[in-house]
Amino acid sequence: MKLVLVNPRNPVSLYGDYLWQPLALAYIAAATPSGWDVELIDEQCEGQVDYERVDADLVGLTAFTTQAPHAYRIAQRLRARGIPVVMGGIHASMLPDEAARYVDAVFVGEGETVWPQLVADFESGNLRARYIGPTNATDMIRPDRSIFAKYPYAYASAQTSRGCPMDCSFCSVTAFNGRLFRMRDVDDVVSELASIPERDVILVDDDLNGFSRKAKERCLALFRAMAAARLDKQWITQVTINFGDDDELPRLARAAGCVGVFIGLESTDTKSLTLIRKDGTSQRRGVPYYLENLARIRRQGIGVVGSFIIGIDTQDMNTIADDILAFTDDSELDGFNPTILTPLPGTRDYARFDAEHRILFKNYPDDWERYTLAFPVTHHDKISGAGLMRRYVQLLQFFRPERIAERYWRTHDTVSPEAAWHAFLWNRVWSNYCLRGGVYRHSPLAAAYPAEVPCDVPARPVRPSLPPNTIAMSRPSHREGPSLP
Ligand code: B12
Numbered sequence: 001m002k003l004v005l006v007n008p009r010n011p012v013s014l015y016g017d018y019l020w021q022p023l024a025l026a027y028i029a030a031a032t033p034s035g036w037d038v039e040l041i042d043e044q045c046e047g048q049v050d051y052e053r054v055d056a057d058l059v060g061l062t063a064f065t066t067q068a069p070h071a072y073r074i075a076q077r078l079r080a081r082g083i084p085v086v087m088g089g090i091h092a093s094m095l096p097d098e099a100a101r102y103v104d105a106v107f108v109g110e111g112e113t114v115w116p117q118l119v120a121d122f123e124s125g126n127l128r129a130r131y132i133g134p135t136n137a138t139d140m141i142r143p144d145r146s147i148f149a150k151y152p153y154a155y156a157s158a159q160t161s162r163g164c165p166m167d168c169s170f171c172s173v174t175a176f177n178g179r180l181f182r183m184r185d186v187d188d189v190v191s192e193l194a195s196i197p198e199r200d201v202i203l204v205d206d207d208l209n210g211f212s213r214k215a216k217e218r219c220l221a222l223f224r225a226m227a228a229a230r231l232d233k234q235w236i237t238q239v240t241i242n243f244g245d246d247d248e249l250p251r252l253a254r255a256a257g258c259v260g261v262f263i264g265l266e267s268t269d270t271k272s273l274t275l276i277r278k279d280g281t282s283q284r285r286g287v288p289y290y291l292e293n294l295a296r297i298r299r300q301g302i303g304v305v306g307s308f309i310i311g312i313d314t315q316d317m318n319t320i321a322d323d324i325l326a327f328t329d330d331s332e333l334d335g336f337n338p339t340i341l342t343p344l345p346g347t348r349d350y351a352r353f354d355a356e357h358r359i360l361f362k363n364y365p366d367d368w369e370r371y372t373l374a375f376p377v378t379h380h381d382k383i384s385g386a387g388l389m390r391r392y393v394q395l396l397q398f399f400r401p402e403r404i405a406e407r408y409w410r411t412h413d414t415v416s417p418e419a420a421w422h423a424f425l426w427n428r429v430w431s432n433y434c435l436r437g438g439v440y441r442h443s444p445l446a447a448a449y450p451a452e453v454p455c456d457v458p459a460r461p462v463r464p465s466l467p468p469n470t471i472a473m474s475r476p477s478h479r480e481g482p483s484l485p
């Protein structure tokens with residue numbers, strides 16, 4: 001019997017170049033009974049796939065929300081050929097009734113424990129319409145990464161914890177994975193990492209360091225064990241800003257191979273951090289807290305990608321883009337993840353915007369393709385959709401190629417060469433996104449970029465990389481740039 005697992009392409013692809021192994025499907029592959037052949041089709045790597053030629057007894061689809069409409073089209077094509085389709089992942093878990101209209105079985109929740117039952121039901125001709133996996137399991141099986149061998153991913157992926165105790169209003173993690181922060185056994189994680197041949201790894205945890213003392217202790221133990229095992233990895237992950245509360249976590253993380261962290265900073269004003277319910281210290285202290293902690297993390301040789309949201313009700317829409325860009329300068333942020341507030345299914349933001357009748361695009365499922373986080377889908381009293389897009393394009397100035405080169409060398413000289421490389425990969429993907437498949441490809445901004453940012457170390461700018469303070473004073477303003485659409 002043959003199982004084909006599909007990661008559908010995001011049609012308004014956020015990433016021109018896909019770098020990361022979709023770990024969920026390796027867990028499903030591992031949970032599949034022996035005797036089955038398992039093959040992965042990752043459209044993010046393949047582009048167009050001819051589903052008339054796909055040979056399978058059963059197909060498993062995964063999808064983020066923006067991928068869902070395309071996933072449904074794939075299901076229709078396969079089912080027309082008599083191939084049964086199961087869909088799981090975050091979107092199907094949040095909206096199982098919608099998914100049920102397009103597939104034979106919907107899988108809600110985490111897959112490992114209940115997938116073998118689904119396969120057994122399928123083998124006996126009793127496939128049910130819905131399966132529910134638990135989201136409180138603490139034991140995790142090892143993913144079967146052999147399915148990734150056919151694609152040239154830049155990062156292997158692994159996971160050391162699940163769940164998040166916070167409940168930020170825009171995020172679906174707590175609704176999906178639960179509030180319980182579930183931590184894997186340290187030795188098990190280290191031995192799994194040791195079995196990964198690739199040097200570069202993304203730990204796809206929602207929040208590697210968590211918020212409790214217990215979570216921090218586990219993190220310290222994990223880093224010590226990773227360092228002692230001399231894994232020789234360069235890894236990146238997501239943490240929360242409290243990762244930089246003292247030197248200890250970042251110092252040990254670096255010794256364990258950490259080269260970059262992604263942090264949701266979200267906004268530069270404390271009112272907005274309160275509205276979206278970030279952690280208490282961020283709500284209270286905001287930017288000064290961010291600056292202190294980012295400096296502490298970067299001092300240890302770890303680069304930081306900061307994620308921001310525009311379109312929060314309490315933000316000043318006249319200044320927010322300038323404020324965020326000024327923060328990227330002041331903090332010397334190595335990489336950037338700008339987003340527009342988007343009510344994703346299952347989140348508190350979705351419930352609120354919907355109750356206030358402010359969601360503009362509700363022709364579902366097709367309109368889910370607009371929920372890229374780079375396109376305004378809600379109504380605001382203070383700013384029009386076009387205005388919000390202009391602000392967003394303004395933020396994209398961060399990715400101007402000459403700035404990517406300048407930033408690469410600044411991170412190289414002041415943080416670490418490894419941090420520079422990994423932040424560059426992130427920024428490069430985003431630059432290509434501005435240029436190619438993205439929703440902003442028709443903006444005059446795109447014309448100001450070269451056709452593609454090559455995947456090579458950028459040439460050192462003629463102006464030598466300056467020490468941080470001097471750069472801050474002499475760097476050209478982000479506000480200079482091509483005129484906005
Ligand atoms: C790592 C990560 C990334 C990484 C890598 C993603 C990748 N390679 O797939 C990067 C940084 C690239 C990324 C980018 C984005 N991400 Co992201 N990301 C995550 C994160 C933290 C973990 C995902 C993961 O790999 N988990 C580990 C695996 C094992 O868990 P899992 O995916 O849940 O899979 C289990 C179950 O869902 C189920 N399952 C999954 N698929 C299937 C299929 C079948 C057939 C079955 C039976 C079961 C099943 O079984 C699996 C094993 O238990 C999640 C948060 C989360 N908890 O999901 C956000 C999350 C998925 N991301 C999210 C978003 C919004 C984005 C971006 C759009 C953000 C942005 N603009 O920057 C982009 C879009 C990327 C794209 N595809 O175009 C949202 C998606 C919400 C939604 N409704 O779509 C999430 C949920 C976070 C949030 N804020 O709510 N992301």
Ligand code: SF4
Pocket residue numbers: 164165166167168171172173174206207240264
């Ligand atoms: S945004 Fe981060 S801290 Fe907030 S709930 Fe989601 S995973 Fe947790």
